[in-house]
Amino acid sequence: MSTWIFQGNPNRFKVDEYLRENKEIVWSIRQGHYVKDIQIGDTVYIWRSEAGKKGYGGIVARTTVTDLPVARKDSTSKYWVTPSDANEVLPRVLMHVEELALQGNHLNREFIKKNPTLSDLLILKMSNNTNYLISSIQAAELLLQWNNNVIRSNTGNREIPLPDPVSRNxxxxxxxxxxxxxxxxxxxxxxxxxxxxxxxxxxxxxxxxxxxxxxxxxxxxxxxxxxxxxxxxxxxxxxxxxxxxxxxxxxxxxxxxxxxxxxxxxxxxxxxxxxxxxxxxxxxxxxxxxxxxxxxxLHKKRERNPKLIKEAKRLFINKYGRLYCEACNFDFQKVYGDRGVDFIEGHHTKLVSEMNEGEKTKVEDIAMLCSNCHRMIHRKPLISVEELKVLILSSRSEG
Structure with a gap:
């Protein structure tokens, strides 16, 4: 089986919208000499060009070929910026979307350029094509980087799955x-x-x-x-x-x-x-x-400042020299090494429902908790960090 990179330009085609709304997709084969080489079961990575936005370009999806290329018009005219572009008869191939990385966890162009094995990808040197065949060595490295940087990012340390919005409103x-x-x-x-x-x-x-x-x-x-x-x-x-x-x-x-x-x-x-x-x-x-x-x-939405947790962590490190769970003393860096550096969850000790109009969250309202303790505190009935700490100490002494 072969591995390919197919490119889409967001200035001409609504790549993100198309991939979000469709599991079965079709892509054109503009490099005609590849038509006979594409086989069912081949892997195709979708490359989104930068379109003038630095860091936006790179690989955003992994797909599998499900049918051989056939000359046809494009049935996805609504995703073209200029719908008439869909009328062009070209060899087009059907694919199934296996995984998506449309947000900040995609394999961006600069990341790929810095990889010794992937820095020679033809798309980095000649970016005007639509279809690129890559070597088996490049394919193995690309799959490794995809699994390490995209799949783990999508599933690891997530309490809540990523939303998958559709444009239809x-x-x-x-x-x-x-x-x-x-x-x-x-x-x-x-x-x-x-x-x-x-x-x-x-x-x-x-x-x-x-x-x-x-x-x-x-x-x-x-x-x-x-x-x-x-x-x-x-x-x-x-x-x-x-x-x-x-x-x-x-x-x-x-x-x-x-x-x-x-x-x-x-x-x-x-x-x-x-x-x-x-x-x-x-x-x-x-x-x-x-x-x-x-x-x-309906009532007015109260937004939390996303910089708050970062500042709370910084002050906690300045005070105690490291990050650890205030309930059970778990230290992610001690257990997981470099992977656990600077990792901890910030718990808002004051719930939104308890706040007065115009009241702001202070750094002092943020407690450092490991994932398990954070979930235990939010379990009914809700308890404080100190109450959970007492339960843990009591349990340990009884053991």
């Missing part, structure tokens, strides 16, 4: 902000299906809508299967806290999470019980009050 714009907030709540916090949400929240005939209205709203925000019921055991403010923490650890992803944070920040459950009893209220609601509704009101 018809359903999203068809409903009020309040209705959209209800849809998001029902999906993330109660795990209800698209069809259920269409019937009970949007008040549609499910046989007509079949869940497509709720699905359209959620998919526009990037909320797909991995998000269903993801926040079942926590409150809205705790969910915002977790997402904000994820943005601090992965700042390049903030743009993807921002619409979700905004939507969650616009939710407040108007019931007699506080947020800590949401789970019980929902269980009773579904069983005893099938005609009832939970009322939603």
């Amino acid at each position: 018809r359903e999203f714009l068809s409903y009020s902000e309040q209705k959209r907030s209800e849809v998001v709540f029902e999906y993330l916090f109660k795990g209800n299906t698209h069809r259920w949400i269409d019937e009970h929240t949007l008040e549609l005939d499910p046989d007509w809508s079949r869940g497509y209205q709720a699905m359209g709203i959620l998919h526009h925000l990037g909320l797909k299967n991995a998000y269903k019921g993801i926040f079942k055991s926590i409150s809205v403010s705790e969910a915002i806290d977790l997402i904000e923490q994820e943005c601090v650890e992965h700042p390049a992803d903030r743009q993807l999470f921002a619409p979700i944070i905004s939507s969650l920040g616009g939710i407040k459950i108007s019931v007699h019980q506080d947020e800590d009893s949401i789970g019980d209220v929902q269980a009773e609601y579904g069983k005893e009050y099938p005609e009832g509704k939970i009322a939603f009101v």
